[in-house]
Amino acid sequence: MGYIDMHCDTLMEAMTRGCRTARKLDGTMVDVERLKRSGADAQFFAMFLPQNPRPEWLHMDPVPTPEEMMERMYEIFLQTLKECSDILAPAYCYEDLAKNRADGKISAFLTIENGYPVHGKPENLKKFHEMGIRLITLTWNDPNCFGRHHSSVKEEMEEGLTDFGKEAVSYMNELGILVDVSHLSDGGFYDVAKVSNKPFVASHSDCRALSPSTRNLTDEMIRILADAGGVAGINFEPSFLNEDPSDRVSRVERMCDHVLHFIDKGGVECVGIGTDFDGIGGELEISDCTKMDLLFDALHKRGLSDDVIERIWHGNVERVIRDVMR
Numbered sequence: 148m149g150y151i152d153m154h155c156d157t158l159m160e161a162m163t164r165g166c167r168t169a170r171k172l173d174g175t176m177v178d179v180e181r182l183k184r185s186g187a188d189a190q191f192f193a194m195f196l197p198q199n200p201r202p203e204w205l206h207m208d209p210v211p212t213p214e215e216m217m218e219r220m221y222e223i224f225l226q227t228l229k230e231c232s233d234i235l236a237p238a239y240c241y242e243d244l245a246k247n248r249a250d251g252k253i254s255a256f257l258t259i260e261n262g263y264p265v266h267g268k269p270e271n272l273k274k275f276h277e278m279g280i281r282l283i284t285l286t287w288n289d290p291n292c293f294g295r296h297h298s299s300v301k302e303e304m305e306e307g308l309t310d311f312g313k314e315a316v317s318y319m320n321e322l323g324i325l326v327d328v329s330h331l332s333d334g335g336f337y338d339v340a341k342v343s344n345k346p347f348v349a350s351h352s353d354c355r356a357l358s359p360s361t362r363n364l365t366d367e368m369i370r371i372l373a374d375a376g377g378v379a380g381i382n383f384e385p386s387f388l389n390e391d392p393s394d395r396v397s398r399v400e401r402m403c404d405h406v407l408h409f410i411d412k413g414g415v416e417c418v419g420i421g422t423d424f425d426g427i428g429g430e431l432e433i434s435d436c437t438k439m440d441l442l443f444d445a446l447h448k449r450g451l452s453d454d455v456i457e458r459i460w461h462g463n464v465e466r467v468i469r470d471v472m473r
Contacts (some may be wrong), residue, residue, distance in 0.1 A: 149188030149248070150439055151461040153282075153380040153419060154258070154329075154351040156426035158220040159195045161227075163205050168227040176424035176435040179231045182253055185436040188461050189244060189254035191282060191350065194220040195426065196261045198289045213264055221278065224257055239281055240323070241469035258327070258350075261287035267311045269318055281472045282325040284350060285312065285335065295332040297361040304361065307334035313342050320345045323473035328352075329362070329380075329421070336368055345471045346376035348464075351421030353379075353387040354408045357401075360387050366412045373413030376470060378463045380421020381405055385429040395429035399445045402433075406446060406459065415455050419464040 157177040161169045169192075172178040182190055196213040197204070205211075211219065228237055236247045238254035247254045257278070262285045265271045275283070285308075286296040293312035298304045308316070316339055319326050326347040328336050339347055349372065355363035364372065364379060372379060382388070385397045388405060409418035424436060433441050446456050 148460050149186050151189040151464040153191045153421040155424040156195050158192050158223055160425045161223050162219050168230050170231050179234055181437050183234050185439055187253050191256045191258050193258045193260040198263050240472045256281050258282035260284040262293045263291040267292035276322045282327050284327040284329055286330050294335040304332050305334045306332050308338040316342045325471050340371045346467045348377050349379040351380050351382040351423045353382050353405045369413040373417035378419045378467050380419045382421055382423045384423050384427040397429055397431040399432045399441050403445050403449045416463050418459055
């Protein structure tokens with residue numbers, strides 16, 4: 148059964164290593180050859196664009212600007228599609244996903260993590276759509292033109308979208324770009340829920356009731372996301388899974404706990420996969436994409452039927468792709 152992963156940071160890994168493609172990347176969690184072995188149906192490839200990148204993250208001198216990083220990762224994505232056309236094909240909508248599946252190829256969706264490069268200009272959203280970008284994670288860990296990021300400071304966490312952010316969400320609905328609230332403040336989440344007339348996602352977020360990270364969704368948020376037809380992708384990062392943030396072990400059983408909590412609060416249609424591969428650390432039981440069957444088998448043992456697991460594995464995200472992207 149093929150899976151759809153809504154988030155990986157593999158393009159960043161390829162860039163920092165000076166690689167031209169992501170076909171084979173030793174020491175990473177994802178590359179195209181391993182995606183094929185894993186049975187992936189589709190992979191969302193994020194262009195991660197931190198506003199204040201630190202040299203120790205990138206191991207690059209000089210440190211590129213977010214715009215330079217975006218240009219380099221975009222070239223890697225295009226070159227990967229060219230060199231891996233026997234395995235991978237671009238996808239911009241549901242019809243592309245279905246065709247690629249029929250052709251025996253993995254669909255590659257291009258995304259942006261951190262809407263900072265939009266710079267408050269609707270024409271940039273149009274440009275990014277024309278580049279093939281079909282999901283934008285509105286913020287990362289700094290405020291930007293869309294609004295405030297998640298924060299441990301109550302007043303900051305309550306801040307909503309900017310005026311531009313609200314307009315941008317509506318325009319993204321119109322263009323067919325999926326709105327992603329992972330990393331967004333709580334106030335921003337509620338504004339997206341009010342403004343968006345299409346399903347939205349938390350591409351790589353877990354449950355705050357089980358792990359107190361501000362990156363996770365509260366039970367109320369899960370219900371609102373589900374009512375909007377949206378999906379949250381289970382993130383494999385230990386500090387988003389575990390009750391104790393100092394526990395750096397990512398356990399499959401804990402992932403199952405979060406899946407079952409999402410189902411309990413939002414129903415079987417609100418949860419998918421958002422591994423955050425190549426953007427996470429710690430001791431990972433699922434250390435790369437070839438080990439996804441560990442989660443599949445564990446969900447079976449926890450009593451989930453084939454039909455429910457199929458929705459988690461790809462069906463729920465596929466529905467959102469069909470309803471939003473074009």
